[in-house]
Amino acid sequence: MVQKLDNLMESPSQTAGPYVHIGCTPNFLGNAGIYPVDLGASAIREGAKGEIITITGHVRDGSGMIMRDAMIESWQPDAEGLFPSANETRGKADPNVLGWCRFAADFDSGDWTLRTVKPGPVPHIQGMMAPHISLWIVARGINIGLQTRIYFEDEAEANARCPILNRIEHRARVNTLLAKKTGDGTYRFDIVLQGEDETVFFDL
Amino acid sequence: MTETSPTTGPLFPRDRFWHPPAYTPGYKTSMTRAPSRPLVATSSTLSEETGPAFGRDMLGERDNNLILNFTGQPAIGERIIVHGRVLDQSGRPVPNVLIEIWQANAGGRYRHQKDGYLAPLDPNFGGCGRTISDDQGRYEFLTVRPGAYPWPNGTNDWRPMHIHFSVFGSGFGQRLITQMYFEGDPLIPRCPIVRTIPSQEAIDSLVAPLDMNGGIPMDALAYKFDIVLRGRRQTMFENRLEGL
Numbered sequence: 421m422v423q424k425l426d427n428l429m430e431s432p433s434q435t436a437g438p439y440v441h442i443g444c445t446p447n448f449l450g451n452a453g454i455y456p457v458d459l460g461a462s463a464i465r466e467g468a469k470g471e472i473i474t475i476t477g478h479v480r481d482g483s484g485m486i487m488r489d490a491m492i493e494s495w496q497p498d499a500e501g502l503f504p505s506a507n508e509t510r511g512k513a514d515p516n517v518l519g520w521c522r523f524a525a526d527f528d529s530g531d532w533t534l535r536t537v538k539p540g541p542v543p544h545i546q547g548m549m550a551p552h553i554s555l556w557i558v559a560r561g562i563n564i565g566l567q568t569r570i571y572f573e574d575e576a577e578a579n580a581r582c583p584i585l586n587r588i589e590h591r592a593r594v595n596t597l598l599a600k601k602t603g604d605g606t607y608r609f610d611i612v613l614q615g616e617d618e619t620v621f622f623d624l
Numbered sequence: 625m626t627e628t629s630p631t632t633g634p635l636f637p638r639d640r641f642w643h644p645p646a647y648t649p650g651y652k653t654s655m656t657r658a659p660s661r662p663l664v665a666t667s668s669t670l671s672e673e674t675g676p677a678f679g680r681d682m683l684g685e686r687d688n689n690l691i692l693n694f695t696g697q698p699a700i701g702e703r704i705i706v707h708g709r710v711l712d713q714s715g716r717p718v719p720n721v722l723i724e725i726w727q728a729n730a731g732g733r734y735r736h737q738k739d740g741y742l743a744p745l746d747p748n749f750g751g752c753g754r755t756i757s758d759d760q761g762r763y764e765f766l767t768v769r770p771g772a773y774p775w776p777n778g779t780n781d782w783r784p785m786h787i788h789f790s791v792f793g794s795g796f797g798q799r800l801i802t803q804m805y806f807e808g809d810p811l812i813p814r815c816p817i818v819r820t821i822p823s824q825e826a827i828d829s830l831v832a833p834l835d836m837n838g839g840i841p842m843d844a845l846a847y848k849f850d851i852v853l854r855g856r857r858q859t860m861f862e863n864r865l866e867g868l
């Protein structure tokens with residue numbers, strides 16, 4: 421016998437299920453009257469510094485079906501790479517960048533939209549991480565929230581040096597993490613849960 | 625006063641053998657929604673170690689009272705208190721974090737356009753609530769016991785009584801959604817979603833015991849449900865690459 425470790429096990433995840441909107445986006449669902457607004461309705465306030473961008477996409481499952489029941493949360497730093505987080509120790513982030521946003525796929529089209537500032541690069545012990553937005557995706561059929569990241573195709577140099585992107589052995593798959601520029605300040609980022617062009621998911 | 629959970633430092637890696645795997649054929653929808661390629665795994669970064677914080681000023685007075693928070697008139701059902709603590713894997717309380725819950729009404733029906741179950745809606749039950757853990761990581765909700773309900777999976781699959789929980793930590797990488805079950809519910813071991821969890825020990829950690837001392841006599845029963853989030857490493861040898 422050996423001494424006992426003091427660690428507890430994390431609470432095991434369970435699917436968010438089809439009714440996640442009741443708890444997380446009740447106003448979006450039409451259940452108004454409980455909370456004045458849905459939490460995380462915007463990642464930024466007016467006056468946020470940096471390039472304002474709009475990213476649109478959908479989530480597709482392994483049968484090719486566009487998921488109308490997905491809910492996504494995003495987290496990112498401001499344009500300088502500072503997080504609006506109580507535990508950010510490197511400086512004070514732009515007060516108009518909230519950093520966290522929550523959005524559900526449209527019940528009809530399945531599209532989701534994120535309007536935010538383009539994030540700055542963030543340091544890592546092995547170099548600078550290229551500008552990216554962290555995503556956490558839940559839905560019916562997803563047993564544990566999926567972590568992925570939005571990188572930007574127009575940041576090729578920073579992407580090439582990003583220590584996290586460089587962890588992806590199958591280089592062709594890096595492309596699944598690149599938001600594609602569709603216009604001035606607009607990007608497309610589709611997420612594929614399974615199959616060909618499957619998005620890279622992380623365990624970070 | 626108890627030492628609270630650290631808010632900086634790398635996160636403990638997730639134990640993927642403890643959590644449900646993504647692909648669980650007993651829960652049919654997971655089969656097309658499970659990534660088929662391995663997750664790209666590496667230590668947490670600042671993007672996971674930082675996260676949003678929520679202040680109590682955003683909470684409405686009845687946000688954690690699901691019996692009254694929809695119309696102000698009481699919802700129908702068995703009155704229960706659900707309370708517990710948010711802890712990290714080192715056993716330290718996680719204070720000031722947002723906890724959101726949602727659930728079916730006493731008849732097993734959700735207030736959602738996708739739910740067509742026979743059981744009626746309760747005009748006074750919205751089915752969601754939220755609160756923020758106190759400086760000791762404690763939280764509390766007043767609600768009604770949710771009903772069990774059938775769902776399309778196998779021919780006769782029923783969800784046990786459950787409450788969905790969404791919990792934040794101090795880092796976005798601690799983000800967790802799970803479900804609380806009720807002690808003694810015979811539907812627990814029969815549920816394909818419960819059974820996505822590999823071990824009985826892990827399943828047991830989601831079953832809230834009846835807590836006779838936590839309730840209010842002549843008013844409400846109580847169930848205790850503690851939630852454990854990923855811990856953080858606190859070694860002083862951290863964040864240095866050998867030879868650099």
Ligand SMILES: [Fe+2]
Pocket residue numbers: 437439728783786788
């Ligand atoms: Fe449910």
